[in-house]
Amino acid sequence: MSDPFFMKITFLGTGTSQGVPPIGCMSDVCLSSNPKDKRLRASIHVEWDGKSIVVDAGPDFRYQMIRAGINRIDALLFTHEHKDHTAGLDDVRPFNYIQNEHIQVYCDSRVLKALENQYDYIFAEFKYPGVPLIDFHEIKNELFHAADKPIIPIEVLHYKLPVFGFRFGDFVYITDANFISDIEIEKIKGCKVLVLNALRRESHISHFTLKEATDLALKIGAENTYFTHMSHQIGFHDEVCAELPDGIELAYDGLEIIL
Ligand SMILES: [Zn+2]
Numbered sequence: 001m002s003d004p005f006f007m008k009i010t011f012l013g014t015g016t017s018q019g020v021p022p023i024g025c026m027s028d029v030c031l032s033s034n035p036k037d038k039r040l041r042a043s044i045h046v047e048w049d050g051k052s053i054v055v056d057a058g059p060d061f062r063y064q065m066i067r068a069g070i071n072r073i074d075a076l077l078f079t080h081e082h083k084d085h086t087a088g089l090d091d092v093r094p095f096n097y098i099q100n101e102h103i104q105v106y107c108d109s110r111v112l113k114a115l116e117n118q119y120d121y122i123f124a125e126f127k128y129p130g131v132p133l134i135d136f137h138e139i140k141n142e143l144f145h146a147a148d149k150p151i152i153p154i155e156v157l158h159y160k161l162p163v164f165g166f167r168f169g170d171f172v173y174i175t176d177a178n179f180i181s182d183i184e185i186e187k188i189k190g191c192k193v194l195v196l197n198a199l200r201r202e203s204h205i206s207h208f209t210l211k212e213a214t215d216l217a218l219k220i221g222a223e224n225t226y227f228t229h230m231s232h233q234i235g236f237h238d239e240v241c242a243e244l245p246d247g248i249e250l251a252y253d254g255l256e257i258i259l
């Protein structure tokens with residue numbers, strides 16, 4: 001754990017906004033008995049030189065922390081303000097108690113404003129006892145440090161909404177994109193492990209399709225690329241993986257990668 005350069009990535013959730021299965025869905029994929037076809041909302045844990053970094057805190061945040069055994073957060077980064085990425089923020093409270101300190105949250109100014117609306121009580125001058133205690137750090141599209149580690153934001157487009165992906169050393173995590181400019185792609189190149197979002201086969205206004213994500217993964221050429229933020233419409237995990245090129249596969253909840 002304290003080994004320098006140690007990095008362990010854990011996929012906490014690999015599903016799209018409603019999760020897989022969505023409530024009440026009786027599709028073949030949603031009825032699958034393969035655990036890899038069950039997907040909580042998209043989030044990732046990066047353990048880096050003993051530091052604990054979480055990206056996004058959606059509606060499944062509490063269960064994801066318990067399931068992955070995460071009992072400390074040194075930095076929580078937000079990619080953007082959509083509720084499937086922010087709805088779990090209230091559940092940082094146990095970390096306040098365990099760590100006896102404020103939680104360090106990193107996001108850009110637009111996301112911060114949205115969080116102020118979504119969680120007015122966290123920002124209240126006179127706080128109700130027991131509300132989450134958070135230090136917010138505004139980031140821009142330039143290198144910043146969180147948990148004492150250098151992190152490079154990568155600005156992608158989610159329809160018209162700018163969203164941040166993040167580069168942690170040789171690992172890049174991107175979700176909720178359907179366009180990445182050549183300038184930002186340059187910041188991704190050379191990474192060993194890349195995560196991209198791939199919603200389904202049919203086109204979508206704000207997410208890469210399986211084909212678009214595959215083409216982009218081949219263009220960037222990381223040693224290994226994993227797809228996330230998937231809908232049940234993408235198909236069965238094992239069948240889709242079998243048809244993808246070498247080095248490209250679907251992520252699944254609980255997948256761990258050591259770098
Ligand atoms: Zn999303």
Ligand SMILES: [Zn+2]
Binds near residue numbers: 082158176
């Ligand atoms: Zn989104």
